[in-house]
Each structure stands twice: as C-alpha cells, then as structure tokens.
Amino acid sequence: MPTILAIESSCDDTSAAVVRDGRVLSNVTAAQEIHVEYGGVVPEFASRAHQRNIVPTVEVALRRASVSADQVDAVAFTRGPGLIGSLMVGVSFAKAFALARNIPLIEVDHMQAHVLAHFAEDPKPEFPFLCMTVSGGHTQLVVVRSPLEQEIIGRTIDDAAGEAFDKSGKLLGLPYPAGPELDRLAGLGTPTLSFAQPDPGALDFSFSGLKTSILYTLQKKVKEDPDYVRNHLNDICAAVQDAIVTTLMNKLIAAAEQTGLHQVALAGGVSANGELRRRLAEEGRARGWQTFVPRPEYCTDNAAMIGVTATFKYELGYFADQSVAPAARF
Numbered sequence: 001m002p003t004i005l006a007i008e009s010s011c012d013d014t015s016a017a018v019v020r021d022g023r024v025l026s027n028v029t030a031a032q033e034i035h036v037e038y039g040g041v042v043p044e045f046a047s048r049a050h051q052r053n054i055v056p057t058v059e060v061a062l063r064r065a066s067v068s069a070d071q072v073d074a075v076a077f078t079r080g081p082g083l084i085g086s087l088m089v090g091v092s093f094a095k096a097f098a099l100a101r102n103i104p105l106i107e108v109d110h111m112q113a114h115v116l117a118h119f120a121e122d123p124k125p126e127f128p129f130l131c132m133t134v135s136g137g138h139t140q141l142v143v144v145r146s147p148l149e150q151e152i153i154g155r156t157i158d159d160a161a162g163e164a165f166d167k168s169g170k171l172l173g174l175p176y177p178a179g180p181e182l183d184r185l186a187g188l189g190t191p192t193l194s195f196a197q198p199d200p201g202a203l204d205f206s207f208s209g210l211k212t213s214i215l216y217t218l219q220k221k222v223k224e225d226p227d228y229v230r231n232h233l234n235d236i237c238a239a240v241q242d243a244i245v246t247t248l249m250n251k252l253i254a255a256a257e258q259t260g261l262h263q264v265a266l267a268g269g270v271s272a273n274g275e276l277r278r279r280l281a282e283e284g285r286a287r288g289w290q291t292f293v294p295r296p297e298y299c300t301d302n303a304a305m306i307g308v309t310a311t312f313k314y315e316l317g318y319f320a321d322q323s324v325a326p327a328a329r330f
Contacts, residue, residue: 001020001021002020002021002073002074002311002314003018003019003020003067003071003072003073004018004019004020004072004073004074004075004076004106004307004310004311004314005017005018005058005061005062005069005072005074005075005076005097005307006018006019006075006076006077006108006303006304006306006307006310007054007058007075007076007077007078007090007093007094007303007306008077008078008090008110008113008301008302008303008305008306009050009054009077009078009082009086009087009089009090009091010078010080010081010082010083010086010087010090010110010301011046011082011083011086011136011137011301012031012046012049012083012086013029013030013031013300013301013302014029014030014049014050014053014054014057014089014090015027015028015029015030015057015301015302015303015304015306016028016054016057016058016060016061016062016303017061017302017303017304017306017307018061018062018064018065018067018072018307019304019307019308019310019311020065020067021311022119022308022311024120024121024304024307024308025064025065025066025067026060026061026062026064026065027061027297027298027302027303027304028057028060028061028064028303029057029300029301029302029303030049030053030056030057043083043084043085043086044085046083046085046086047083047085047086047088047089050086050089050090051089054089054090054093055093058093058097061303069097069101070101072097072101072103073103073104073314074098074103074104074105074106074310074314074319075094075097075098075103075104075105075106076094076105076106076107076108076306076307076309076310076313077090077091077093077094077105077106077107077108077306078090078091078108078110078113078306079091079107079108079109079110079320079324079325079326079327080109080110080326080327080328080329081109081110081111081137081138081327081328081329082110082326082328083328084326084328087326087327087328088326090326091324091325091326095322095324098322099322104314104319105319105320105321105322105324106310106313106314106318106319106320107320107324108306108309108310108313109309110301110306111133111138111140112148112150112309113305113306113308113309114133114135114267114268114305115131115133115142115144115150115265115267116147116305116308116309116312117267117294117298117299117302117304117305117308118131118265118267118292118294119147119308120294120298120304120305120308121294121295121298123292124292125144125263125265125290125292126263127144127145127146127147128143128144128145128146128261128263129143129144129261129263129264129265129292130142130143130144130252130255130256130259130261130263130264130265131144131264131265131266131267132248132251132252132255132264132265132266132267132271133266133267133268134160134161134162134248134266134267134268134269134270134271134276135160135161135162135268135269135270136160136162136163136166136177136269136270137160137162137163138155138156138160138268139155139156139160139161139162139205139207139248140152140154140155140156141153141154141155141203141251141252141255143259143261144265147309147312148312148313148316148318153203153255153258153259154202154203154204154205154251154255155204155205156204156205156206156207157204157205157206158206158207158208159206159207159208159211160207161205161207161244161247161248161270162179162268162269162270163207164207164210164211164244165178165179165182165240165241165244165270165273166178166179167211168182168211168214168240168244169181169182169237169240171214171215171218172218172229172233172236172237172240173229179269179270179273180272182237182240182241183241183273183274183275185233185234185237185238186234186237186238186240186241186242186275187238187274187275188234188238189232189233189234189235189236189237189238189239190234190235190238191235191238191239191241191242191243192232192235192238192239193217193235193236193239194239194243195210195213195214195217195239195240195243196209196210196213197209197210197213197243197246197247198210203251203254203255203258205247205248205251207244207247210243210244210247214240214243218236241273241275242275245273245275245276245279248276249276249279249280249283252264252280252283253283253287256287256289262287262288262289262290263289263290263292264280264284264289264290264291264292265291265292265293266280266291266292266293266294267294267299268299269299269300269301270299271293271294271299272296272299272300277293280293
C-alpha cells in the first residue's frame, strides 16, 4: 500500500498531493494571481512563483494527509509537457526529496494523468474507454485500453479548445482566464451568431479558423454598432461557447462511432465547462453511453492526478533515476 507524494508544476499552479494505495488523502494547490494582470501566463514569473510556493505547498499537503515525510514511499512528479522553467522546479524538488530519503522517483506524463484523474474517486470508467482531454494547451481524443496504454486517435492541428475560449474572451474584454467567466455569461444569453468552423477531417481538431471567424464577425458588428459587444455580451458568449462545444462534441460522437466504445469520458481543465458537461450528458442519454467527468478540482492541473497515475506505475515498478530531466514536449 504505497504512500506517494505527488508534485505538479507544469504551468502556473503549484500543486502537491498525498495518495495512498490510489486514494487521495490531500490535494493542495497554490495559484498565481499575477498572471491576471498580463492576460496570460508569463513563464518567468511562473517559475519564480513555483520556487516560493513548492515547499509550503508540500508541507500543507503532508499535514492535511496526516503523513510525515519519512512515511512517504515514493515521489511522483510531472515530467512534461509544460513550461520548462516551471517543470524544472517540480522535478528538482522531487529528485532532492527522493535522494534525501533513498526512495523511488516516478515520472508522470501530464496528459496521461489528466485521463487517469477519473480514478481519483468513484465512479470509475472500465477499460477500454474513450476520453476527450480538453485543456488550455491540448485537445485530444484518446482510447484508453489500460492505465498505461493510451492511444491518441485525434488531436488539434493548431490551437487547443481552452486557448480558443481564453482568446475569444480576451476579445470581449473578459479577465484572464476567460473560460469560466465566458461560461457564466453564456448561460445568460442566446447563441444568435454563427461562426465558420473549419474541419481538418478525420478526428483531428482545428480552432485557429474559428478564432479568426469570431474576430472578423465582431469587427464587422462593431463597425456597424460601436456598442454591439457591450449590448450583446451574453449572446456573443453563448455563440462562442456553442461553436466550441459543438466542434468538440461532433468529434467525440465520431470517435465513439468509429471505436464502438460506449464508456465515454471528459478530462482536462475545459471539462469543467458547464455547457460541455450538459451536452455530454445529453448525448450520453441519447446514444446509450455511460459518461464520466471528474470533479472540477480534478479537471484543472492538480497533483492528485499525478499521484493516482504514479500508483499504477509503482505497482509495475516503473521508476525513474536521478538523471531524469523535464521535457517541455513529448
């Protein structure tokens, strides 16, 4: 029954968790508010904040789990993908912690961990299942045959869905990150606008053309009426959200039909979006799917998903050595 200390530092959130035998005992995250002022994550600021936050965050995670440092059996960490400076902080801390106590190191793929966040609590999907992972940096369709056997059958060829939400929100003057506020305002509006949705074919995604269509449509409307955005903000948000979610759901439906899988899951930060969750549930009922979405705290970047993934790797003896280095891309 391994007790694993997990570290997540791929972007701007410093997170630490304690996971024992796959059960999450604590999951603590220190956010970085400074990026709001810049409308996006500033890598240098992020890495410096990780240096300040990682020790107190780990201390809190251990205390909340009622676990001492000497009771930890292994240290897991996000190796990548992510911001190299941020990853460096987490990897260095994990290596030092493991070396000082002569315990194993376990490297974890951040995207693989998002999928396995479904195993942080019940109900859990059964293998094999189909998972759409949607975040600020990635949009993927994954066939999950076992915890460590995941095949990517579709991915974005340019921008990710989360980036489309945030950049569209920025056009509308919404605060960073714009996704949650755009979701809230969309619930108050009606999608009266339509945007071009490029289709790269097969199961891949493309959101750069959609962002361009949103920009040009708004520019045309504002030229006709300078107060258009202010007077129709809720409806615009509803239209943007509908376009992005429709693109995601069309691909997910196609993937389910192609694979024949009826266990269908969402993962990643954008899976916290209310409309995406509603549409998944709606399609699930109509198509006989069994659907799964983690709690919001397990959708965003968090160390619990790193610890859960590491538990599977621990059982198989998949350990890293002290030469391991962060990888911005895999």
